[in-house]
Amino acid sequence: MTTKTPVRPALVTATALGAGALLALGAPLAASAHVGVDSTSTAAGAYTVLSFGIPHGCGTSPTTKLTFTMPEGIDRVTPTVNAGWTIETVVEKLPEPKIDSHGASVVDRVAQVVYTATTPLPSDLRDVIELSLQLPADAEGETLAFPVLQDCVEGSTDWSEPVAEGEEEPEHPAPSIAVTAAEEGGHHGAAAPEHGDEHEASDAAASDDGTARAIGVTGIAVGVLGLGAAIAALVLGRRSRKAE
Template sequence: MKTSIRTTLAAAVALGAGTALALAAPLAASAHVVVDPSATAAGAYTVLSFGTPHGCGESPTTKLTFTMPEGIDRVTPTVNPGWTIEKVVEQFDAPRKDSHGANITERVSSVVYTAVTPLPSDLRDVIELSLQLPADAAGETLAFPVLQECAEGQTDWSAVAEEGEEEPEHPAPTITVTEASADGHGHAVEADAPAEHDSATASTSGSADDAGSDDVVARALGIAGLLVGAIGIVLAVTARRGRKQA
């Protein structure tokens, strides 16, 4: 009887550990605000999909402010029924040339999404911004700070770690710009253009290139959890058969 109890407890512990590991997988992958670009080539048009986590504990999210790095002038926010949208414009001291050679006197410095109904802490949403990456930024890492304001408190996802340093507590979403691909005309190959050039692209992914390691860990934890749980079940079944044969 004691052996049976011990075997059953061991199986239960194994199964519980497996479940805990499996549940830890999605948590590990969604711990930060992450960004998933549809394209990363210098000069390419891309749609940035920002996955929003629970950044203020259990307090619902009321506003998200996305700050654009230098070199990005135009931004086309994707309409989201749960949010109102405002583009904040910055005036230049002197006109500048855009990627098409036209003179521009202002840029979109940030985009503000305000929740129509505060987003509960146990739910997530994906915000999409369409823009053109700087043509001369190949090899650079661009940071897109996000200020997450909640009913109570706020979290500023803006910290950028220096090379060799540990990841900060509230890192800014980042993407690394790759070399431009050239077509037969020598132009940068465009991915998904902003709304002025193409319709907004829907996305169901909230992961990011800079969070790739988190995704790998998450998957590994999930698989490990399932294996541990399966081993626990096998042990329980084997012990029960052994008792019946005895």
């Protein structure tokens, strides 16, 4: 007696697993659709390393230049060397001198940091740009926006639209961080971090980015396995139908 295997359940299984594979493949891509920013610290007055994830921003056109604009209250920025990019800073005079946390007089500030690609970054690849800086000591509870102008071989995208809490995210949101309360012990008059501390902060940011990439790769792998299982189920169903 020949056992009949229903074809419809196999098709349903294939469809479901196929859809799961597409979702797994699409999730990491959707997550990288905007220029995002991660920070090693968000405490008011703290030294932090901001890591900006740079995805495609001009359709399929490669990226040629990235201009990062600093919000008021941030005066000194140390860009991280990144292979494939040249770096320059745009300095502007302050309306009036002020005294920094080290007791020194400050008469100007880094208003922008510009990364120019030695070879345009393809649209199917992403990069991470890191900037080291001190968050304003009086910015607790504020959201600091770091607009990024992404120039491409053809066109550009200005990631500068403000993000309002409780409202729908705009098409081109500015990368932002919410400044939290100062850490116990205070950083208002703290000295600049030692080189080892900067390296640890940079390594932490790189580790976070690596973790995000690993999650994305895992999602893709699961999706591919699911798609393979769906195809196998479909083939077995057809074979069983022919054997009837």
